Amino acid sequence: xxxxxxxxxxxxxxxxxxxxxxxxxxxxxxxxxxxxxxxxxxxxxxxxxxxxxxxxxxxxxxxxxxxxxxxxxxxxxxxxxxxxxxxxxxxxxxxxxxxxxxxxxxxxxxxxxxxxxxxxxxxxxxxxxxxxxxxxxxxxxxxxxxxxxxxxxxxxx
Amino acid sequence: xxxxxxxxxxxxxxxxxxxxxxxxxxxxxxxxxxxxxxxxxxxxxxxxxxxxxxxxxxxxxxxxxxxxxxxxxxxxxxxxxxxxxxxxxxxxxxxxxxxxxxxxxxxxxxxxxxxxxxxxxxxxxxxxxxxxxxxxxxxxxxxxxxxxxxxxxxxxx
Amino acid sequence: xxxxxxxxxxxxxxxxxxxxxxxxxxxxxxxxxxxxxxxxxxxxxxxxxxxxxxxxxxxxxxxxxxxxxxxxxxxxxxxxxxxxxxxxxxxxxxxxxxxxxxxxxxxxxxxxxxxxxxxxxxxxxxxxxxxxxxxxxxxxxxxxxxxxxxxxxxxxx
Amino acid sequence: xxxxxxxxxxxxxxxxxxxxxxxxxxxxxxxxxxxxxxxxxxxxxxxxxxxxxxxxxxxxxxxxxxxxxxxxxxxxxxxxxxxxxxxxxxxxxxxxxxxxxxxxxxxxxxxxxxxxxxxxxxxxxxxxxxxxxxxxxxxxxxxxxxxxxxxxxxxxx
Ligand SMILES: [Zn+2]
Ligand SMILES: [Zn+2]
Ligand SMILES: [Zn+2]
Ligand SMILES: [Zn+2]
Numbered sequence: 001x002x003x004x005x006x007x008x009x010x011x012x013x014x015x016x017x018x019x020x021x022x023x024x025x026x027x028x029x030x031x032x033x034x035x036x037x038x039x040x041x042x043x044x045x046x047x048x049x050x051x052x053x054x055x056x057x058x059x060x061x062x063x064x065x066x067x068x069x070x071x072x073x074x075x076x077x078x079x080x081x082x083x084x085x086x087x088x089x090x091x092x093x094x095x096x097x098x099x100x101x102x103x104x105x106x107x108x109x110x111x112x113x114x115x116x117x118x119x120x121x122x123x124x125x126x127x128x129x130x131x132x133x134x135x136x137x138x139x140x141x142x143x144x145x146x147x148x149x150x151x152x153x154x155x156x157x
Numbered sequence: 158x159x160x161x162x163x164x165x166x167x168x169x170x171x172x173x174x175x176x177x178x179x180x181x182x183x184x185x186x187x188x189x190x191x192x193x194x195x196x197x198x199x200x201x202x203x204x205x206x207x208x209x210x211x212x213x214x215x216x217x218x219x220x221x222x223x224x225x226x227x228x229x230x231x232x233x234x235x236x237x238x239x240x241x242x243x244x245x246x247x248x249x250x251x252x253x254x255x256x257x258x259x260x261x262x263x264x265x266x267x268x269x270x271x272x273x274x275x276x277x278x279x280x281x282x283x284x285x286x287x288x289x290x291x292x293x294x295x296x297x298x299x300x301x302x303x304x305x306x307x308x309x310x311x312x313x314x
Numbered sequence: 315x316x317x318x319x320x321x322x323x324x325x326x327x328x329x330x331x332x333x334x335x336x337x338x339x340x341x342x343x344x345x346x347x348x349x350x351x352x353x354x355x356x357x358x359x360x361x362x363x364x365x366x367x368x369x370x371x372x373x374x375x376x377x378x379x380x381x382x383x384x385x386x387x388x389x390x391x392x393x394x395x396x397x398x399x400x401x402x403x404x405x406x407x408x409x410x411x412x413x414x415x416x417x418x419x420x421x422x423x424x425x426x427x428x429x430x431x432x433x434x435x436x437x438x439x440x441x442x443x444x445x446x447x448x449x450x451x452x453x454x455x456x457x458x459x460x461x462x463x464x465x466x467x468x469x470x471x
Numbered sequence: 472x473x474x475x476x477x478x479x480x481x482x483x484x485x486x487x488x489x490x491x492x493x494x495x496x497x498x499x500x501x502x503x504x505x506x507x508x509x510x511x512x513x514x515x516x517x518x519x520x521x522x523x524x525x526x527x528x529x530x531x532x533x534x535x536x537x538x539x540x541x542x543x544x545x546x547x548x549x550x551x552x553x554x555x556x557x558x559x560x561x562x563x564x565x566x567x568x569x570x571x572x573x574x575x576x577x578x579x580x581x582x583x584x585x586x587x588x589x590x591x592x593x594x595x596x597x598x599x600x601x602x603x604x605x606x607x608x609x610x611x612x613x614x615x616x617x618x619x620x621x622x623x624x625x626x627x628x
Contacts, residue, residue: 039560043621045358045385066557067385068590069621070424071359073583074385075550080558083551086537089510108305110384111272112544118268119539128303136303143302146285146295148265150514150540196403200464201516202542223400225433226464227581228516228538228545230426232393237401240394243380246353267541269387276382307357307383422619425589429582442617452617459614460579460599460607 019124021054021095029054030133033097036062036077043067044074049107050099051077053085056092061085078113082120095125097135106136114144122147176281178211178252186211187286190254193219193234200224201231206264207256208234210242213249218242235270239277252282254292263293271301279304333438335368335409343368344447347411350376350391357381358388363421364413365391367399370406375399392427396434409439411449420450428458436461490595492525492566500525501600504568507533507548514538515545520578521570522548524556527563532556549584553591566596568606577607585615593618 021029029052036050042065049065063080078098085093096117100107106128109117117126122141129135141147178186186209193207199222206222220237235255242250253274257264263285266274274283279298286292298304335343343366350364356379363379377394392412399407410431414421420442423431431440436455443449455461492500500523507521515538522534534551549569556564567588571578577599580588588597593612600606612618 036558039558041557041562062558063554064558066554068587069619070390070426070586071381071385071388072390073424073426073586073590074388075546075554076384076386077558079546080554083534083537083546084555084558086512087507087510087533087535087548087551087555091512106303108303110305110387111268111270111275111301112384112387113268114271114301115268115541115544116539119544138303144268144271145300145302146263146265146293148267148540193401196401198400198405219401220397221401223397224542225430226462227429227547227583228536228542229547230429230433230581230583231542231545232389232397233541233543234401236389237397240377240380240389241398241401243355244350244353244376244378244391244394244398248355267544269541269544272384272387273382276387305383420617422617424619425582425584425586425615427582428585428615432582450617457616458582458585459616460577460609462579462581 019056019094021125025054026095026127029060029095029097030127030129030135032060032062033099033127033129034131034133036064037099037101038064040064040077041066044069044071048101049077051081051096053081053096054094055085055090056094057090059085059090061088061090076110076113078109079116082116091120093120093124095127097127097129099129099131101131103131106130109143111144114140115147118144118147118149122149176213176251178282182211183252183284186217186252186254187284187290187292189217189219190256190284190286191288191290193221194256194258195221197221197234198223201226201228205258206234208238208253210238210253211251212242212247213251214247216242216247218245218247233267233270235266236273239273248277250277250281252284254284254286256286256288258288260288263287266300268301271297272304275301275304275306279306333370333408335439339368340409340441343374343409343411344441344443344449346374346376347413347443348445348447350378351413351415352378354378354391355380358383358385362415363391365395365410367395367410368408369399369404370408371404373399373404375402375404390424390427392423393430396430405434407434407438409441411441411443413443413445415445417445420444423457425458428454429461432458432461432463436463490527490565492596496525497566497598500531500566500568501570501598501604501606503531503533504570504600505602505604507535508570508572509535511535511548512537515540515542519572520548522552522567524552524567525565526556526561527565528561530556530561532559532561547581547584549580550587553587562591564591564595566598568598568600570600570602572602574602577601580614582615585611586618589615589618589620593620
C-alpha cells in the first residue's frame with residue numbers, strides 16, 4: 001500500500017541509505033529493552049513497558065513508562081528513551097526496541113510515540129518484542145502511514 | 158500489508174459491518190470541517206486546522222486546534238471534536254473529516270489523534286481534505302497499523 | 315504570598331475588572347458539573363469527573379474525562395469543556411466548576427488543566443466541588459502561581 | 472494562604488524532613504541547568520529551555536525541551552530530566568533548576584511539569600533561574616496549591 005521510499009520522500013528528506021542495525025546489535029538492543037522494564041513507574045496501570053534506543057553512533061538509551069495520577073501526563077517508555085537521547089545530543093537513530101510482560105503478543109507503540117519517532121525520520125527500525133525475545137520489525141514510517149512530519153508542517157506555515 | 162478485517166479482529170471487536178457515510182453525508186462533513194477552522198486558536202503556530210466528526214446517529218461535532226503557551230498542552234482539531242462528542246454521550250462514530258489551509262496537500266492526522274480514533278474502533282472513515290474539498294479516504298485502523306487498542310491492553314493487565 | 319492582581323499584571327493583560335458569576339449562576343454551574351459526569355469515558359481508572367464552564371456571555375459548556383488505552387492521551391473533564399467552548403467561538407470565561415464522586419474531598423484540577431485555564435486569563439473562578447454541592451473557590455491564577463502564560467512567552471521569543 | 476506542611480500532609484505522605492540541597496549543590500545545579508539548554512530541540516518555537524534535577528543520592532540528570540511537529544507531543548526540559556532519572560531507578564528528588572535565555576524573568580515551569588513534580592512529593596525545591604544565575608526558589612507543593620496528587624487519587628478509586 002505504501003513503500004518506505006515513497007514515505008521517506010514525502011515525510012523526511014534526511015534519511016540515510018545505510019542505517020541498518022547488525023544482527024548482534026539487534027540481539028543486544030532487545031535484551032536491553034527487556035531489562036529497561038525494571039524501573040517502570042506504573043502505579044496506576046500495573047503495566048510494565050521498557051524500551052531501548054540505538055543511536056547511529058552506537059550509543060543505547062533505555063526508557064520505561066512513567067505514569068501520573070492525572071493519567072494524561074503519563075509518558076511511554078519509547079518517548080522516555082528518545083527524550084533522554086535528544087537531551088544528550090543525539091538526533092539520528094537506527095532502531096528502537098519495545099518490551100512488555102505480555103507473553104503472547106508483540107508490544108506495539110502508541111500513536112503518540114509513533115509521531116515522536118517520525119519527528120526523527122521515517123525509515124529507522126522499530127522492534128516490537130515478546131518476553132521470549134522474538135520480535136516483529138517495521139520501519140517508523142510504516143507504523144504511521146501518510147504521516148504529518150516536520151517537512152509537511154514547515155513548508156506551509 | 159494488512160487488512161481492515163484482520164486489524165478489526167485484532168484491535169477492536171465492537172466494529173459494525175455497516176457503517177459507511179452516504180455520498181451526501183461525505184460532502185456535508187467535508188464542508189463542515191472546512192468551516193470549523195474558523196475558531197482555531199493558533200496563537201503560536203498560525204496554522205489553522207478544523208475537523209468534523211459524524212456520529213452513527215447522524216449528529217456532527219466540529220473541532221479546531223487549541224494551542225497553549227506550553228506547546229505540549231496544545232490539542233488538535235480532531236481530538237477536540239471527539240472529546241466534544243463523547244462528552245455529549247456519543248461513542249460510535251462513522252467518519253471524521255480534517256481540514257487545513259494547505260492547498261496542495263491532504264492534511265493528515267497526527268499519531269496522537271490516530272490513537273484516540275482507534276480507542277473508538279479501527280474501521281471507521283478518515284477523510285483527509287484540501288481546501289478545494291477533494292479528499293483522501295482511509296480507515297482509522299489503516300492509519301495506525303498493529304495498533305495498541307483497548308482490547309490488547311485489557312486482556313493482559 | 316501572591317495577589318491575584320499582581321499575577322494578572324504579570325501573566326495576562328486581558329483580564330476584566332468585572333467578571334464575577336452571580337449566586338444563581340454558581341448554583342446552576344455546580345449542578346451542571348455534577349450532571350456532566352454522566353458521560354465520563356473512564357475505562358481504565360473507573361474515576362468519573364465532570365466540568366461545567368461558564369462563558370462571559372452566559373453560555374455553559376460541559377465536559378467529562380475521556381480516557382485512552384495509552385493513558386497519556388487521556389483528557390480531563392475541564393479541558394474537554396474548554397476545548398468545546400473555544401471550538402464554538404468562546405475565549406472569555408467567567409468560571410469553571412469541577413465534580414467527582416469523591417464525597418469527602420473537593421476535587422482539584424491537575425496542573426495540565428490549570429495551564430490551559432491561564433491561557434485564557436488568570437483571574438476567573440474555579441469551583442472545586444463535592445457531590446453534596448459544597449465547594450471551594452479560587453482564581454485560576456491562584457492555582458498556578460508565577461505561571462508561564464501567553465504574555466511571558468511571546469515577549470521573549 | 473497555605474503551608475508546605477499542610478500540603479505535604481494532604482498530597483503526599485512520603486516527604487522527608489531533611490531534604491535540602493547545600494549551597495554548593497545549588498550553585499552546581501544552576502550551572503548544569505544552564506548548560507542543558509545546549510541540546511534543546513526547539514524547531515518550532517526557537518525557545519531553548521534546560522533543566523537539571525538533583526536526586527537525593529546526589530546524582531544529577533539534565534533535560535531540555537524536545538518539540539514535535541504536532542505541537543501537543545512536545546515535552547518540556549523539566550519532564551525530560553525527571554523521566555530520565557526515573558528510568559535509571561530514581562524516585563526521590565531534592566531539587567530541580569530550570570533555565571531559559573530570557574534575561575529579565577525567572578523561567579517558571581508549566582502546569583504539566585508541576586503535576587509531574589508533585590507525583591514525586593510536594594516539598595522538594597524548584598529553582599527558577601535567569602541566565603545570570605540568579606534564581607527564585609519555591610517548593611513543588613507551593614507551585615501547585617491544593618494539588619491532585621497520588622494519595623488523593625488512590626484513596627478514592
Ligand atoms: Zn506511547
Ligand atoms: Zn493530532
Ligand atoms: Zn486535568
Ligand atoms: Zn512544562
